[in-house]
Amino acid sequence: MDVPIDDLLESVGSFLDREVPFDAVEAWDQDHRTPYDFLPRLANLGLFGIPFPAHYGGYDAPWTVVSHVQEQLAHRWYALGSILSRVVAFGGMSLTEYGSEAQRETHLPDLISGKRFFTLALSEPDAGSDVGAVRTRARRSDRGWVVTGRKTWISDAQGASHLVTVVRTDAHSSGTKGLSVLLIPSDAQGVSMSVIPKVGNNSMPSFDIGFDDVEVPEDALMGTEGHGMSHLSSTLHYSRASVASTTVGAAQRAVDVARQHSLERIQFGRALATNQVIRHRLVDMQIKVDLARLTARHLAHLISTGADSRRWSAIGKTVGTETLQFVTDHGMQILASAGYTVESPMQRIWRDARLFSFGEGSNEIQRELIARHMGIGAPL
Ligand SMILES: Cc1cc2nc3c(=O)[nH]c(=O)nc-3n(C[C@H](O)[C@H](O)[C@H](O)COP(=O)(O)OP(=O)(O)OC[C@H]3O[C@@H](n4cnc5c(N)ncnc54)[C@H](O)[C@@H]3O)c2cc1C
Structure with a gap:
C-alpha cells in the first residue's frame, strides 16, 4: 500500500x-x-x-x-x-x-x-470448545461431497456468501483427526438457517444452521482432506489477532465515554472526575487499554514479519477481551444510571463485551494453548 x-x-x-x-x-x-x-x-x-x-x-x-x-x-x-x-x-x-x-x-x-464475505461454521450443539466433537459429516459422492449435520451460533451466516465449514470427512475417525474444511455457499440447496435471539452484538446476527444432504463439488474442499484441525488453527490465528485489535478499539471508546461523563456529571457541586477514586479508576482503565494496544501491535508486528506468533495471538485475544470486560464493567459503575439506558454506548459495549472472552476459542482454551508454549500443557 x-x-x-x-x-x-x-x-x-x-x-x-x-x-x-x-x-x-x-x-x-x-x-x-x-x-x-x-x-x-x-x-x-x-x-x-x-x-x-x-x-x-x-x-x-x-x-x-x-x-x-x-x-x-x-x-x-x-x-x-x-x-x-x-x-x-x-x-x-x-x-x-x-x-x-x-x-x-x-x-x-x-x-x-x-x-x-465468509464466516466460520465450526460450533455445533455438542462441539463448542471441544472441536474434536464435530459431527457434521461430509461423505463423498459421484459429484463431490454431501454434507449432513448442524452448526450453531454462526455469526452473520445469512449475509455471508460462503461458510468456511468444519466437517468430518473420515467417518471412522474421532477427535480432531479426520476433520476437513469445505467452502459451502450459504444459499446452497439443503442449507436452512434460523436466528438465535441473544443479549448483545445485535448488529452481528447469530444462526443455527441445518445441512440436509447439501451437495457441493469436489473443489469445495479447502486445503488437504483430513487436515481440518491445522487449517482451522490457521484461520483462528488471524481471527484472534483481529479480536485483539477490535477489542482495543471498543475498550478505548468505553474509556472515552467514561472520561467525558466524569468531566460533565456534577454531584455534590463538583464534577465526578474531581474525586480521586473516580480519577484513579479511569487511569487504571486507560493503563489496561494502552497495554492491550501494545500487545495487539506486537502481535501484528510478529505476523507482519512472518515470525511464529501463535502464542501471541492467544495472549492478544485474552488480554484484549479481558481488558474490554474490565473497562466496560468499571465504565458502567462510573456512568451508573446514565449507562443503564439503551441510549448509552456504554451499555452496548458492556453487553457486547461479554461474548469475547468465551467466543472464538474461550480464554480458558487460550490459557491452555499458552501453557503448551510454556511446556506445561496437558491434552485438552
Ligand atoms: C454471539 C456468538 C457468536 C458466535 N459466533 C460463532 C461463529 O461465527 N462461528 C462458530 O463456529 N462459533 C461461533 N460461536 C460459538 C463460540 O465459538 C462458542 O460459544 C465457544 O467456542 C465456546 O463454546 P461453548 O459456548 O459451547 O462453551 P463450552 O465449550 O460448553 O464451555 C463452557 C465453559 O467451560 C470452559 N471449558 C470447556 N472445556 C474446558 C477445558 N478443557 N478446560 C477448561 N475450561 C473449559 C469454557 O472455557 C467455557 O468457559 C459464537 C457464540 C456466540 C455466543
Whole structure:
C-alpha cells in the first residue's frame, strides 16, 4: 500500500465521521442493523485488500495496517471491525493460507472489492470448545461431497456468501483427526438457517444452521482432506489477532465515554472526575487499554514479519477481551444510571463485551494453548 498509514487512518476517520456518526450507532444497535451495506464503501477505502497480493487486487501491506484500521473501526462501531475480520481473516487469510489457487482466483477479488464475505461454521450443539466433537459429516459422492449435520451460533451466516465449514470427512475417525474444511455457499440447496435471539452484538446476527444432504463439488474442499484441525488453527490465528485489535478499539471508546461523563456529571457541586477514586479508576482503565494496544501491535508486528506468533495471538485475544470486560464493567459503575439506558454506548459495549472472552476459542482454551508454549500443557 503506497498510502502512508497516517493518511489511511485519516481517510477512515473522515469516512466514519461522515457516514457512521457516533450518535447513530445506538439506534442502529437497537434496530439490529447489520453493517453489510457498508462493504462496498469500506472496499473503496482499500481496507479489504490490505494484506493481499496486488495480483488479486490487494495492496501487499503488512498486518500492522490491518491492526490499526480494525482498532479504528471498532472504536466507532464494533460491527465494522468485525465485518473486516470476516472478509480479511475468515475469508482472505483462509484462502491465502490453505485455499487452492483456483479458490483464490475465484473469491479473493470479490472479497477485496466488498462483494462478499465468509464466516466460520465450526460450533455445533455438542462441539463448542471441544472441536474434536464435530459431527457434521461430509461423505463423498459421484459429484463431490454431501454434507449432513448442524452448526450453531454462526455469526452473520445469512449475509455471508460462503461458510468456511468444519466437517468430518473420515467417518471412522474421532477427535480432531479426520476433520476437513469445505467452502459451502450459504444459499446452497439443503442449507436452512434460523436466528438465535441473544443479549448483545445485535448488529452481528447469530444462526443455527441445518445441512440436509447439501451437495457441493469436489473443489469445495479447502486445503488437504483430513487436515481440518491445522487449517482451522490457521484461520483462528488471524481471527484472534483481529479480536485483539477490535477489542482495543471498543475498550478505548468505553474509556472515552467514561472520561467525558466524569468531566460533565456534577454531584455534590463538583464534577465526578474531581474525586480521586473516580480519577484513579479511569487511569487504571486507560493503563489496561494502552497495554492491550501494545500487545495487539506486537502481535501484528510478529505476523507482519512472518515470525511464529501463535502464542501471541492467544495472549492478544485474552488480554484484549479481558481488558474490554474490565473497562466496560468499571465504565458502567462510573456512568451508573446514565449507562443503564439503551441510549448509552456504554451499555452496548458492556453487553457486547461479554461474548469475547468465551467466543472464538474461550480464554480458558487460550490459557491452555499458552501453557503448551510454556511446556506445561496437558491434552485438552
Ligand atoms: C454471539 C456468538 C457468536 C458466535 N459466533 C460463532 C461463529 O461465527 N462461528 C462458530 O463456529 N462459533 C461461533 N460461536 C460459538 C463460540 O465459538 C462458542 O460459544 C465457544 O467456542 C465456546 O463454546 P461453548 O459456548 O459451547 O462453551 P463450552 O465449550 O460448553 O464451555 C463452557 C465453559 O467451560 C470452559 N471449558 C470447556 N472445556 C474446558 C477445558 N478443557 N478446560 C477448561 N475450561 C473449559 C469454557 O472455557 C467455557 O468457559 C459464537 C457464540 C456466540 C455466543
